[in-house]
Amino acid sequence: MNRKLxxxxxxxxxxxxxxxxxxxxxxxxxxxxxxxQKALQQFNQFQQYSTKLKAAFEPKYGPLFQFGNSPDGENKWEWGQGPWPWQV
Structure with missing residues (x-):
C-alpha cells in the first residue's frame, strides 16, 4: 500500500x-x-537538525532506514510499504 505523497x-x-x-x-x-572547532560545531548542529527532520518525517511517511535504525510504530511493520525514499 502506497502512502499519499x-x-x-x-x-x-x-x-x-x-x-x-x-x-x-x-x-x-x-x-x-x-x-x-567551528567544523565540529557545524557537524553537531547539522546532526541535530537531521535527527529533528527524520523525527518529523518518519511518523507521517514511514521509516527511512531498516536494520533497527528507525522505530516502527503502532505495533505494525511498515518497512514494506513504499515508496521508499530512494524510489521518488
Whole structure:
C-alpha cells in the first residue's frame, strides 16, 4: 500500500538529503582536520537538525532506514510499504 505523497513529503525528504549531504562532507573534512572547532560545531548542529527532520518525517511517511535504525510504530511493520525514499 502506497502512502499519499504530498508537497511536505518532498520538502522534508529534500531537507533530510541536504542535511545528510552536509554531514558527509563535514565528516570527510573532520577526518583530516579533527581540531577544527567551528567544523565540529557545524557537524553537531547539522546532526541535530537531521535527527529533528527524520523525527518529523518518519511518523507521517514511514521509516527511512531498516536494520533497527528507525522505530516502527503502532505495533505494525511498515518497512514494506513504499515508496521508499530512494524510489521518488
Amino acid at each position: 504530498d508537497d511536505e513529503y518532498y520538502q522534508l525528504l529534500g531537507q533530510i538529503q541536504a542535511a545528510d549531504f552536509v554531514l558527509v562532507e563535514l565528516t570527510l573534512y573532520l577526518d583530516t582536520h579533527p581540531h577544527d
